Amino acid sequence: MSIKEAETERTTGATKYVGRAVDRLDGPAKTTGQARFAAEHPYPDLAYAALVHANIARGRITAIDTAAARAVQGVIEVLTHENAPAMNPAPKVSLLDISSVVSSTSVNYLATDEVHWNGQPVAVVVAETLEAARYAASLVAPVYRESPAAVDFAAEVHNAVPEKGNLILPGRADKGDAAAALAAAPFVVDLEFATPQHTHNAIEPHATTAVWEGDRLTLHEGTQNIPWLRKHLAQRFGVPEDAIRVLSPFVGGGFGGKGRPWAGTLLAVLAARATGRPVRLALTREGVYHTVGGRTASTQRVALGADAQGRLTALIHTSVSRTARVGGMPEQITEVSRHLYAAPNIHLRQNVVQLDLLSNTFMRAPGESIGNFALESAVDELAWELGMDPIELRMVNEPERGPVGGQRFAHRMLREAYALGAERFGWRERDPRPGAMRDGRWLVGMGVATAHHSSMRMPATVTVRLDADGMVVVRCGLHEMGMGAATAQAQIAADEMGVPLESVRVEYGDSDLPPSAGAIGSVQTASVATGVLAACAKLRKSVLTLARRTPGSPLKGRKLEEVEARDGGLYYRGGGQTYTEILAAAGRGHVEAKSKETMPGFLARTVRDHRRWVKAATGAQFCEVRVDPDTGEVRVSRWLGVFDVGTVINARTAASQLRGGIVMGIGMALSEQTLIDHRTGRIMNPSLAEYHVPVHADIPRIDVHYLNEPDPTMPLGLLGIGEIGITGAAAAVANAVRHATGKRVLDLPITLDKLR
Known part of the structure; x- marks a missing residue:
C-alpha cells in the first residue's frame, strides 16, 4: 500500500483510524513555535555552562590554570577535577539489570586527572550568559603528560578478540563446515569490506536544563529513554529515583544518540548542584562530536560459495568493530547473515578491538545497517559471477526457516x-x-x-482513563522524536474505545507518567501498543460492569463478547449506551485501567520467543x-x-x-x-x-x-x-x-x- 492509497482510504472512510494517514497531533505546536525543547525552558537565575575538552588522546592532567577564565565578567564557577563535587561511578553493564546499558562510559567526569580520549571534558565553566561561559572555557589551560594511545582502527584490527555475545545477541554461529564447502564450491566470492566511523547529527544538538531544589532534581532533556536516564541519574547522584523528574515532551531527533546520558547531561546536573543555580548546558555541534558516541568503524569478510544454479553452499561472515577502553558495546554486524539466506554451511564471527576513542553507541539499525551493506554487496557480486539476475539469486536462496537455528x-x-x-x-x-x-x-x-x-x-506501563465527558486519556512516558509516536497510540486508543480521534489525549514525555519502553531498536510503538490494547480491554470491561449494575441500562445482562466499542460507547445489535450516559448513571467522574509488564516477564518472554x-x-x-x-x-x-x-x-x-x-x-x-x-x-x-x-x-x-x-x-x-x-x-x-x-x-x- 502506498501513501496515496492510504489517503484514498481515509477520504472514503473505508478504514478505522489504525492504518490511516493522520496528521501528527503535535504538528501545530511544533510549526507555530509553541513546543519547547530542552534548551528552551526559562528559570529565574538561570546560569549557562560550557565544556572544556581535552586535546590529547590519553594521559594525565598535571596542571590546569583557571585564573583567566575566572577573571571573565559573569563567570560563576569553573569546575575541574580539583574542586568538583564527586559523582558516584557508573554501574557496570549487566543483563541482570538491563537499564545498565544506558552507561555511556566508565569515566567519572571531573573525578580523575586521567584523559581517555581526545575531546573528553576536563572542566566546566558556569556563567551568567552563554557567551561568557564559552569565552571563559576557551581560556582554561590544562597541561598534560601524554601516554601512548591506540586511535587508528585499521592499524589495530589485528588486536581484535572474539566477542562473547549473549542469549539475545549472540556473537557467533556455526552450521556445517563452511570453510570446506567454500573450498569445494564451483562459484566463489570472497570480499573484504570496510565502513567508517559515523557521528550523530540530530537536528537538535544535545541540551540539558538542570534544576536542583534541595535533593530534588528537575531535568529538561531530549532523551530516548526516560526511565533508564532517571535511574542512572539516581545512581550517579545518590538520590532516590522518585526525587528526580525528567521532562522530555519533544526531542529533536535521536537515532540512538540520545539513548544514553552523555557528558553534557551529567555535567549540567553536577554544575547545577555545585552552584545552587539552575544550569543549562547546550552542546555546540562540535561538542556533540567530542562527547556523544556514534557508529563504530568496521572491517568485514563475506565469502559465499554457490553451485551453478545459484544455490548457496557456504556463507562466511566475520567482522571486527571497535569499542573504547572506557565504554561502548559491540554491534551485531553478522545478525543479518543469520536470517537472510538458506545455506547448509554457515560460519559467523564477531570480533572487537578497544581503542582510546570516545565510546561508540547505538546508531540507526546498529550493526545490521553496516553488516547488511557487506552481505548484500557480496550477494550482488555473486550474481555477477554467476551471470544471474540478482533478484532471482536472492529468491533461489530464500529460506523457509531460520537458516541458523531453524x-x-x-x-x-x-x-x-x-x-x-x-x-x-x-x-x-x-x-x-x-x-x-x-x-x-x-x-x-x-x-x-x-x-x-x-x-x-x-x-511498558500504560494507563487509560475514560472521563465523564467521553474523553479518553492515554498516559505513558513515551518519547516523541518527531516520528508521530503519540499520534499512533491515539489512533490505537480511538479504535479500541470506539471514539473519535479528537476525543483522545495522549500524555507523554514525563517521568511522572507510567514508564514507557525506550525509543530504541524500533520497539517503542509495539511495546506501548501492547499496553494500550490491554488497558483499553480492561477499561471496556470496567465500563460494562458499571452499566450492568445500573438500573434500566440497556446493557444489563450483556456479556463482554456481545458488545463492541463504537460511536463513543458500548453497543450491541439491539441497543447500547454512550460512555457519558454510563458514567453519569453510575455517578462516576472517570474510570481508569492500567496495564503493566514486569522485567522478569519480559526477559522470559524474549528468550522464549527467540x-x-x-x-x-x-x-x-x-x-x-x-x-x-x-x-x-x-x-x-x-x-x-x-x-x-x-x-x-x-x-x-x-x-x-x-x-x-x-x-x-x-x-x-x-x-x-x-x-x-x-x-x-x-x-x-x-x-x-x-x-x-x-x-x-x-x-x-x-x-x-x-x-x-x-x-x-x-x-x-x-x-x-x-x-x-x-x-x-x-x-x-x-x-x-x-x-x-x-x-x-x-x-x-x-x-x-x-x-x-
Missing part, C-alpha cells in the same frame, strides 16, 4: 516485496551488462538489496544511479522501497520514517564518515560543514510502499519501522554503481576517487 518465521513476505518492487520499478528494463545503460553522457545503473531489521518488544520465532521487518530496496564517467560523481536518480513491516498504524508517519531511513542510508553510501587524526585521536571534521549528510539536492523522489500484512505474533501485527529503512540502502547504491561502472566499491563512502 526457528519458524513469525512473518516473512520478502518474495512478495521483491515481486511488487520489480514491477513498479521497471526492473525488466535493466540491461544486465555493466556500463551498458546511458542517459546522455551519464552512466546509468540499477541495483537492489534486501532490507532486514529484527523485531522485539520491551516492557527460541521459537524469527521476528523481523524486511524489504526490497531498488536504486537507480547516474555516474559521471569523467569525474566519478554519483547521483541517485530514482528510489523505490517496498517493505514488509506488518501492520502500519499511521500511513503518513510510516512513510516518513521509511523515507528518512533511506535518506540516512544514501548518506552512509555516498558521504558520511568521521575522520580521525591517527596521530592525536582528534576528530578532524566535527561540523556539518565538513561531515557531509545528504541535503535536499542529493535526494530524488523516494517512492515507498508497504504490504500492510500483520505479524500474528505481535500486538496489532506491527513490527516496527524506525530502522528498517536504512538497512539495504547503502548496498543498493553500491550495487547500482557496480552496474553503472563495472566497479565494486568495498569501502564506504563511495567517493569520486574510488571510481576514477
Whole structure:
C-alpha cells in the first residue's frame, strides 16, 4: 500500500483510524513555535555552562590554570577535577539489570586527572550568559603528560578478540563446515569490506536544563529513554529515583544518540548542584562530536560459495568493530547473515578491538545497517559471477526457516516485496551488462538489496482513563522524536474505545507518567501498543460492569463478547449506551485501567520467543544511479522501497520514517564518515560543514510502499519501522554503481576517487 492509497482510504472512510494517514497531533505546536525543547525552558537565575575538552588522546592532567577564565565578567564557577563535587561511578553493564546499558562510559567526569580520549571534558565553566561561559572555557589551560594511545582502527584490527555475545545477541554461529564447502564450491566470492566511523547529527544538538531544589532534581532533556536516564541519574547522584523528574515532551531527533546520558547531561546536573543555580548546558555541534558516541568503524569478510544454479553452499561472515577502553558495546554486524539466506554451511564471527576513542553507541539499525551493506554487496557480486539476475539469486536462496537455528518465521513476505518492487520499478528494463545503460553522457545503473531489521518488544506501563465527558486519556512516558509516536497510540486508543480521534489525549514525555519502553531498536510503538490494547480491554470491561449494575441500562445482562466499542460507547445489535450516559448513571467522574509488564516477564518472554520465532521487518530496496564517467560523481536518480513491516498504524508517519531511513542510508553510501587524526585521536571534521549528510539536492523522489500484512505474533501485527529503512540502502547504491561502472566499491563512502 502506498501513501496515496492510504489517503484514498481515509477520504472514503473505508478504514478505522489504525492504518490511516493522520496528521501528527503535535504538528501545530511544533510549526507555530509553541513546543519547547530542552534548551528552551526559562528559570529565574538561570546560569549557562560550557565544556572544556581535552586535546590529547590519553594521559594525565598535571596542571590546569583557571585564573583567566575566572577573571571573565559573569563567570560563576569553573569546575575541574580539583574542586568538583564527586559523582558516584557508573554501574557496570549487566543483563541482570538491563537499564545498565544506558552507561555511556566508565569515566567519572571531573573525578580523575586521567584523559581517555581526545575531546573528553576536563572542566566546566558556569556563567551568567552563554557567551561568557564559552569565552571563559576557551581560556582554561590544562597541561598534560601524554601516554601512548591506540586511535587508528585499521592499524589495530589485528588486536581484535572474539566477542562473547549473549542469549539475545549472540556473537557467533556455526552450521556445517563452511570453510570446506567454500573450498569445494564451483562459484566463489570472497570480499573484504570496510565502513567508517559515523557521528550523530540530530537536528537538535544535545541540551540539558538542570534544576536542583534541595535533593530534588528537575531535568529538561531530549532523551530516548526516560526511565533508564532517571535511574542512572539516581545512581550517579545518590538520590532516590522518585526525587528526580525528567521532562522530555519533544526531542529533536535521536537515532540512538540520545539513548544514553552523555557528558553534557551529567555535567549540567553536577554544575547545577555545585552552584545552587539552575544550569543549562547546550552542546555546540562540535561538542556533540567530542562527547556523544556514534557508529563504530568496521572491517568485514563475506565469502559465499554457490553451485551453478545459484544455490548457496557456504556463507562466511566475520567482522571486527571497535569499542573504547572506557565504554561502548559491540554491534551485531553478522545478525543479518543469520536470517537472510538458506545455506547448509554457515560460519559467523564477531570480533572487537578497544581503542582510546570516545565510546561508540547505538546508531540507526546498529550493526545490521553496516553488516547488511557487506552481505548484500557480496550477494550482488555473486550474481555477477554467476551471470544471474540478482533478484532471482536472492529468491533461489530464500529460506523457509531460520537458516541458523531453524526457528519458524513469525512473518516473512520478502518474495512478495521483491515481486511488487520489480514491477513498479521497471526492473525488466535493466540491461544486465555493466556500463551498458546511458542517459546522455551519464552512466546509468540499477541495483537492489534486501532490507532486514529484527523485531522485539520491551516492557511498558500504560494507563487509560475514560472521563465523564467521553474523553479518553492515554498516559505513558513515551518519547516523541518527531516520528508521530503519540499520534499512533491515539489512533490505537480511538479504535479500541470506539471514539473519535479528537476525543483522545495522549500524555507523554514525563517521568511522572507510567514508564514507557525506550525509543530504541524500533520497539517503542509495539511495546506501548501492547499496553494500550490491554488497558483499553480492561477499561471496556470496567465500563460494562458499571452499566450492568445500573438500573434500566440497556446493557444489563450483556456479556463482554456481545458488545463492541463504537460511536463513543458500548453497543450491541439491539441497543447500547454512550460512555457519558454510563458514567453519569453510575455517578462516576472517570474510570481508569492500567496495564503493566514486569522485567522478569519480559526477559522470559524474549528468550522464549527467540527460541521459537524469527521476528523481523524486511524489504526490497531498488536504486537507480547516474555516474559521471569523467569525474566519478554519483547521483541517485530514482528510489523505490517496498517493505514488509506488518501492520502500519499511521500511513503518513510510516512513510516518513521509511523515507528518512533511506535518506540516512544514501548518506552512509555516498558521504558520511568521521575522520580521525591517527596521530592525536582528534576528530578532524566535527561540523556539518565538513561531515557531509545528504541535503535536499542529493535526494530524488523516494517512492515507498508497504504490504500492510500483520505479524500474528505481535500486538496489532506491527513490527516496527524506525530502522528498517536504512538497512539495504547503502548496498543498493553500491550495487547500482557496480552496474553503472563495472566497479565494486568495498569501502564506504563511495567517493569520486574510488571510481576514477
